[in-house]
Amino acid sequence: MRVIILHGSPRRGMNSDTLVVEFIRGLSEVGKHSVRHFYLNEMSIKPCQGCEHCSTSAGHRCAIDDDMTQIYDAYKAADIIVWATPMYWDYLNAQTKTVQDRMEALACEGFSGKTFAVLLTYRYHVESATNMFKRIAPDFNIDLHIVTCRTRDLEAKRDIPISECPKELGEAYELGKILGAKKNRS
Numbered sequence: 001m002r003v004i005i006l007h008g009s010p011r012r013g014m015n016s017d018t019l020v021v022e023f024i025r026g027l028s029e030v031g032k033h034s035v036r037h038f039y040l041n042e043m044s045i046k047p048c049q050g051c052e053h054c055s056t057s058a059g060h061r062c063a064i065d066d067d068m069t070q071i072y073d074a075y076k077a078a079d080i081i082v083w084a085t086p087m088y089w090d091y092l093n094a095q096t097k098t099v100q101d102r103m104e105a106l107a108c109e110g111f112s113g114k115t116f117a118v119l120l121t122y123r124y125h126v127e128s129a130t131n132m133f134k135r136i137a138p139d140f141n142i143d144l145h146i147v148t149c150r151t152r153d154l155e156a157k158r159d160i161p162i163s164e165c166p167k168e169l170g171e172a173y174e175l176g177k178i179l180g181a182k183k184n185r186s
């Protein structure tokens, strides 16, 4: 099974990356997989220019030639796409949103048959991002799975390390196991 991980956070190894670690740990328990990591903050990916070249040209290629081409190629071959990102200003952070916009070039071919595993960390609100994924999933026939983790203790008014969130870490681990097993059966 081929898995690509879109790491949105500029903070390597922190909250959303830790959910990824648990997801992969679960996945690794069920069969062999090829896992490719993309650290979006370290890639050169321009925002979509709205030129519509991808929707109007033959082949539906994006007009921009940058590091996004690596993601396009890996995405086409992937069974599972992991979106791992913190919430910034009530949405996917900019690194992740930029990639999402550039996915427009893939939308022409459709996302049918792809599995999205969405791993979101946040302090206060996550619904604007989860609702977006839930809204687009049926339209594109995406098999959608979401794990969210609040990294703040609202009563104590302090951020908490994700190591203090065993329930959500367990959910990410279980999701990896479930998706690994599911894809192996299909």
Ligand SMILES: Cc1cc2nc3c(=O)[nH]c(=O)nc-3n(C[C@H](O)[C@H](O)[C@H](O)COP(=O)(O)O)c2cc1C
Binding pocket: 009, 010, 011, 014, 015, 016, 017, 085, 086, 087, 088, 089, 090, 091, 121, 122, 123, 124, 125, 126, 151
């Ligand atoms: C610039 C910035 C904006 C943020 N905006 C939000 C927000 O709107 N809502 C929220 O719930 N958390 C927000 N957060 C908190 C992060 O989503 C949260 O700390 C997350 O766990 C960080 O994940 P990371 O360790 O993977 O970077 C923001 C953090 C930063 C740095």
